[in-house]
Amino acid sequence: MSEETIIESGASTNGPRMPVRSKRTFFKKRRSCPFSGPNGLKVDYKNIQLLQKFLSDSGKILPSRITAVSTKHQRHLSRAVKHARFLALIPYISD
Amino acid sequence: MKQKQLNNYEFVCIFTQDTTEQIVRSTVSEYTQKIKEVGGEVAKTEFCGMRTFAYPIDKKKKGYYILLNLRLPAEFVKKFDIFLKNDPKAVRFLLLRVDELDPKPSELLQQRHNLDTVYKAQIRSGKIYQQQSETA
Numbered sequence: 001m002s003e004e005t006i007i008e009s010g011a012s013t014n015g016p017r018m019p020v021r022s023k024r025t026f027f028k029k030r031r032s033c034p035f036s037g038p039n040g041l042k043v044d045y046k047n048i049q050l051l052q053k054f055l056s057d058s059g060k061i062l063p064s065r066i067t068a069v070s071t072k073h074q075r076h077l078s079r080a081v082k083h084a085r086f087l088a089l090i091p092y093i094s095d
Numbered sequence: 096m097k098q099k100q101l102n103n104y105e106f107v108c109i110f111t112q113d114t115t116e117q118i119v120r121s122t123v124s125e126y127t128q129k130i131k132e133v134g135g136e137v138a139k140t141e142f143c144g145m146r147t148f149a150y151p152i153d154k155k156k157k158g159y160y161i162l163l164n165l166r167l168p169a170e171f172v173k174k175f176d177i178f179l180k181n182d183p184k185a186v187r188f189l190l191l192r193v194d195e196l197d198p199k200p201s202e203l204l205q206q207r208h209n210l211d212t213v214y215k216a217q218i219r220s221g222k223i224y225q226q227q228s229e230t231a
Contacts, residue, residue, distance in 0.1 A: 046107075046162075047202035087107055087189055088148035088158070089203075 035073035043076040045083035048090055055081065059094045099134055101166040103196050107203070108179070108188040109158040112145065119159050122184055126163070129178070133171045138196050139164035143203045158186055162203055164196040 035041050041050065054062050054069065054077055061081055064074040084090045110119050119142065127137045143160035152158070167175070172190065179188050 044202060048206055049202075083189060083191070085149075087109065087160075087187065088150055088152055091149040094149075 031068040033068055033070040033073055035076075036070050043073060043080050045080040045087075046089070048084065051077075051081055051084055051090060055090070057094070059091050099168045101135065101168055102172075103193050104165040104167050104172070105191045105193050105196070106163040106165055106188065108161050108163075109152075109186045110161070110184050111186050112155050112157040112159070114159055114184060116142070116159075118184070119161065122182075123161055123163070129175075130165060130167065130171075134168055135171060136166040137163060138166060139198060141201060141204050143201075152186055155186070160203060162201055164198075166196075 085092050141162040146160050
């Protein structure tokens with residue numbers, strides 16, 4: 001059994017070995033959630049500067065696939081945005 | 096006798112732009128008195144000042160924001176809610192139950208509009224916050 005494996009591996013040395021391209025050539029490391037972890041930010045409806053990072057120009061909440069916020073914190077975030085909107089800290093819609 | 100269980104609440108209230116600072120302070124002290132009567136506590140009082148709304152409320156463009164950190168008995172919350180709804184001075188309010196109260200000055204106080212950098216630095220160092228909490 002062990003002989004067979006040696007022959008197989010030796011076979012590749014016969015010709016010049018072609019460089020194998022990995023499928024993920026353009027793989028970019030996914031950003032982690034800014035709110036998770038012990039040093040994570042705190043979701044606060046009073047912190048407008050923070051909330052505005054997770055809003056589009058028109059005032060909509062950005063999807064978590066763009067901002068990389070975890071599902072749990074996206075829930076907290078959307079609630080915080082809605083509280084801030086109610087208090088007229090951020091607009092419901094902006095042109 | 097069993098002591099009443101108190102829950103933590105964050106209370107943000109907006110007063111009309113016609114009110115002066117004095118009226119705001121007197122109304123807030125009125126609220127705090129009301130809270131203390133029923134056995135609640137006021138952990139923090141912040142006068143966040145006049146702020147421009149993101150959209151007009153009742154055709155008004157500005158409002159005076161205050162933030163209170165409260166510890167209230169659960170039965171009182173509903174009464175307080177009804178009381179505030181009937182208060183013409185309070186344009187809008189938000190009473191939220193929170194797990195923990197933050198003793199530090201809030202972002203609302205720090206991120207005020209039309210403030211010069213010196214004043215902002217003083218708020219961050221805690222000078223102005225202390226003055227306000229003492230007077231409150």
